Amino acid sequence: MSRSLPSRSELGREILARAAALARHSDSATNYTRTYLTPAHQAAARDIARWMREAGMEVRVDAVGSVIGRYAANDAGARTLLMGSHFDSVRNGGRYDGVLGILVPIACVAELNARGERLPCAIEVAAFADEEGARFQTSFLASRAMLGRLDPAVLERRDAQGVALRDAMIVAGLDPARIAEAAIDTSRLGAYVEVHIEQGPVLLDEGHALGVVTSIAGGTRHTLTVRGESGHAGTVPMPRRHDALAAAAEMVLAIEKRCAAGGSLVGTVGMLEVKDGTGNVIPGEVRFSADIRAGDDATREAAEADAFAACESIAKRRGVTLERTRTHHVHAVPCAPWLQDALARAIEAIDAPRPRNEVRRLPSGAGHDAMILAEATEVGMLFVRCGAGGVSHNPAETVDAEDAGAAAQALLTLLALLAKKGSGSFLARAEKGT
Ligand SMILES: [Zn+2]
Structure with missing residues (x-):
């Protein structure tokens, strides 16, 4: 990579501005609530799709409403590195939970695209439509659907107003009879990487901007x-x-x-x-x-x-x-050791704030889409420090622009590491096509 990394503040400001733009799409006039298939949810999906296109990705909406952008590899037979997170929220939640894990990889792909650079693996960014499940009590609906593991019985679930999930899908222009078509060919997946706010105080208290997740509880x-x-x-x-x-x-x-x-x-x-x-x-x-x-x-x-x-x-x-x-x-899901190490090297390389020059590794107490993806591929997670005492699922949830920018720099560095021939099992296996 010849061009130097874009500045941390520049990247971070752009990511936070987009998080603020998405936060305007709320089911509630007074707080941040965006639940599955509401008009606000669909408006957020349209913004995300537009940003993906602007970053040079081909965009599709899958059968359950997830928005997936694809940035092709320099080799048509290459495997896919999937990155992403969710854009639904809990009721009266915070604007970074989930959203950050969509906006950071979009910013990274935009940078690759600006350089005219393709990697030896395809990159897909998945904006999962439903993870919190606040409206229909359906945790991880979208990532389960992506793996073809969504129980069609969820279609009969009803929200607090008595609207069935099946009918909400029809109103949103989705066909409930086709949810099985959200399933991807998981043999093409090389790995899944999710960026997420920590939702806890550990990184904040210890002074680390970023952390590497060891396992998901x-x-x-x-x-x-x-x-x-x-x-x-x-x-x-x-x-x-x-x-x-x-x-x-x-x-x-x-x-x-x-x-x-x-x-x-x-x-x-x-x-x-x-x-x-x-x-x-x-x-x-x-x-x-x-x-x-x-x-x-x-x-x-x-x-x-x-x-x-x-x-x-x-x-x-x-x-x-x-x-x-x-x-x-x-079950608890361990993050792949080689991805943990690659993320740690990326954090070291960008010189993000980290006391004693250590990279903080920590487990995730909260569940994430990565838990579901782990059933099909190896997963890694990068945690970003949150402010305000580490609160999340709360309107006080906050992330610093510098930290969001550091996450994007770390992810770009990770992509560069993975692109280096023989740098990890990810590409080694992709080359063998197994
Ligand atoms: Zn989340």
Whole structure:
């Protein structure tokens, strides 16, 4: 690459300006909410498609509404390096979550295009239409569809207004009968790289602009139902009670205690419901959720076993019953070591802020499209520091222009590294065509 890297501030300002432009496409007049297939969502898709075209990419919209730009390789038989993230948001969310992972690679392709440079691999940038699933409770819908792993039963899901996903697709000009056509030929994929805001305070607290993700935490969600005995709040003596809520309260604390063991392990009870709860009745039935995650499956499984055994013994001691159903399960996904190393070399090369000249490697506690893509190819993730204490899924979410620019420089450097013959298994395998 003869031309020097464009300046960090220049790249960063452009990326942030586009994030601000996308933020104007919101379902809500008062906050940032962009959910699957709403008019705001479709307007955002049109902007993204336009920027991809301006960056020299051929653009298609797939069968579930994801926008995919392609920048061809210098060799027609080459494999594809896929990059991307999602452009839907949670309700009242932040403007960088997902969007940054679309805008940064578009900026990189624009730069390659300006140089008239093609790589030995094709580049595709995927703007996934639905990852958060805020409208239809459909996490990772778009990346699952890309791998041909979307359960058609989701078409029957309804949003809060009672609109079926199937009908929302038709209104948006998509054909629900053709969702299977979103599936790509995964044998052409060389790797998937996702840029994402960290959504946590680690890089900010330690002074790193960028970080390399080591693994994406796996997690499970459970619904626990405690059944005791309801009774009159004034007449049943305390020793005779089987209070389902008091038992559940102890269980919540037991889960919290076990999941506070350290490392990447976290546990959350986010929902608790007292059936027919009222002020003068001893609670007879309580239902609550438990969400447990860790960077590796063994750690999480051990914590689950301990935490739920503690819940069982609390139930026994209190004379209540406990029923548990697992409602969600994803395995932890390790990022490919060669991609981690290549990203680390790229961060070193651009001299982004990093204390003690170290490259920070860290697990991702949140789920990302990369988890789904990992079922088909090797994945790498680059984290960008967020400001404001590291908050995300929150309107206060913020990213510095310099850091966004550093992410684009790092990604451009990664592309240059991958383009060097024999630089990694990615191209080695592409050349063999296996
Ligand atoms: Zn995200």
